Amino acid sequence: MKVLCFGMGQAGGNVLDALLRYEQRTNADYVVDAVAYNTASADLRGLDLVPEENRILFGADEVSGHGVGADNELAAELAERDSRQLLRGTDGAPTSTADAFLIFAGLGGGTGSGAAPVLAKHLNRIYEQPIYGVGILPAADEGALYSRNAARSLKALVDVTDHVFAFDNGAWAESGEDVAQAHDTMNEVLVRRLGILFASGEVAESGTVAESVVDSSEVINTLRGGGISTIGYAASELPESDGGGGFSIKGLLGGDSSSTDELDSINRITTQTRKAVLGQLTLPCDVDSASRGLVVVSGPPEWLNRKAVERSRTWVEEQTGSMEVRGGDYPLSESNHVGVLVLLGDVSRSDRVAEIRSTAVEAEQNRRERIASDAADREDGTEAVVDDRLDSLF
Ligand SMILES: Nc1nc2c(ncn2[C@@H]2O[C@H](COP(=O)(O)OP(=O)(O)OP(=O)(O)O)[C@@H](O)[C@H]2O)c(=O)[nH]1
Numbered sequence: 001m002k003v004l005c006f007g008m009g010q011a012g013g014n015v016l017d018a019l020l021r022y023e024q025r026t027n028a029d030y031v032v033d034a035v036a037y038n039t040a041s042a043d044l045r046g047l048d049l050v051p052e053e054n055r056i057l058f059g060a061d062e063v064s065g066h067g068v069g070a071d072n073e074l075a076a077e078l079a080e081r082d083s084r085q086l087l088r089g090t091d092g093a094p095t096s097t098a099d100a101f102l103i104f105a106g107l108g109g110g111t112g113s114g115a116a117p118v119l120a121k122h123l124n125r126i127y128e129q130p131i132y133g134v135g136i137l138p139a140a141d142e143g144a145l146y147s148r149n150a151a152r153s154l155k156a157l158v159d160v161t162d163h164v165f166a167f168d169n170g171a172w173a174e175s176g177e178d179v180a181q182a183h184d185t186m187n188e189v190l191v192r193r194l195g196i197l198f199a200s201g202e203v204a205e206s207g208t209v210a211e212s213v214v215d216s217s218e219v220i221n222t223l224r225g226g227g228i229s230t231i232g233y234a235a236s237e238l239p240e241s242d243g244g245g246g247f248s249i250k251g252l253l254g255g256d257s258s259s260t261d262e263l264d265s266i267n268r269i270t271t272q273t274r275k276a277v278l279g280q281l282t283l284p285c286d287v288d289s290a291s292r293g294l295v296v297v298s299g300p301p302e303w304l305n306r307k308a309v310e311r312s313r314t315w316v317e318e319q320t321g322s323m324e325v326r327g328g329d330y331p332l333s334e335s336n337h338v339g340v341l342v343l344l345g346d347v348s349r350s351d352r353v354a355e356i357r358s359t360a361v362e363a364e365q366n367r368r369e370r371i372a373s374d375a376a377d378r379e380d381g382t383e384a385v386v387d388d389r390l391d392s393l394f
Pocket residue numbers: 008009010011012014015039040043067068069070071105106107108109110111112113136137138139142146169183184186187
């Protein structure tokens with residue numbers, strides 16, 4: 001599945017850079033072009049793989065390249081004002097070769113949080129392809145302002161995109177890691193999942209193998225209808241003699257390797273499916289609240305047992321209670337792992353999203369009370385200006 005990628009703000013740019021690195025490392029080719037945007041010029045300079053000419057500074061008239069300092073309303077305003085400049089990011093891009101557009105952003109800060117929905121809205125006006133957000137939720141200990149920004153931005157992004165892949169920083173933070181290192185580790189987790197999802201759709205198109213490979217329309221159909229999705233992934237290393245070579249010691253000794261391998265393959269695939277869903281989701285959620293699912297099993301072709309793939313698919317169907325769970329293979333001849341990726345589309349219950357929402361509502365109430373009391377203190381009777389946007393959260 002070919003994707004045209006946009007990284008908005010610092011987190012957005014970092015994750016995009018990490019995806020490009022992962023694509024390079026795995027010799028894949030699904031990113032048709034990559035564009036990064038920021039209100040802070042230093043953040044754009046810090047990127048590695050996004051081409052220099054595709055790094056776009058906006059809002060410079062107002063903030064002179066110094067960023068918006070977590071003010072996502074200002075970022076949205078600047079993005080709207082500079083929308084032509086944002087769209088210039090697609091000028092040289094081979095837009096017609098993309099199956100989908102992807103906008104990466106941290107939702108807790110200012111630039112990505114405020115400007116990602118604005119960019120999505122403008123791309124939507126012009127292009128036919130589905131537009132997906134990749135929204136990074138702040139950890140709870142990043143404070144109420146980040147939660148408030150994230151709550152608003154998540155809602156705005158869901159409203160203007162065809163789906164939002166959510167990633168919860170809080171669920172993936174390891175205690176004791178410094179922030180930059182933690183971000184790098186989290187970015188790896190996220191891009192591995194996205195990379196496998198997009199690369200698996202490419203195999204079908206190049207026509208190399210098996211009939212049950214996943215194609216891009218299956219990814220798009222799983223995401224159809226919008227909402228928030230989460231992705232789980234788990235992998236198991238194969239015994240050395242089988243790693244990618246396709247032979248087993250038992251087979252060489254004349255033993256019945258095929259039945260052993262079949263059992264082993266079924267066990268590995270079903271176990272990894274459970275692990276992927278029960279403890280490795282990008283956004284922890286109530287699995288039974290998902291509307292649709294997609295299971296992609298990757299590994300050397302001889303390990304991609306049909307029965308196992310079908311069992312995994314059925315298990316995900318049972319867990320989600322959804323009748324719309326697709327399944328397929330992603331053959332990787334050189335791999336020494338069997339991996340299972342599970343995409344759960346349109347999840348409606350997540351403790352973390354509920355927590356962000358309630359912190360946001362509380363922060364908003366405090367703000368209103370403060371404004372109201374400031375207004376009461378003023379004797380001129382000026383009415384408090386309140387923000388009603390949060391009333392409509394989810
Ligand atoms: N997973 C991940 N999260 C990041 C990364 N960089 C920043 N964040 C998170 O993103 C949120 C802050 O958003 P940023 O992207 O830094 O902010 P910005 O969009 O550039 O906006 P301003 O700096 O406020 O203008 C916080 O929740 C950070 O923890 C990253 O590389 N990976």
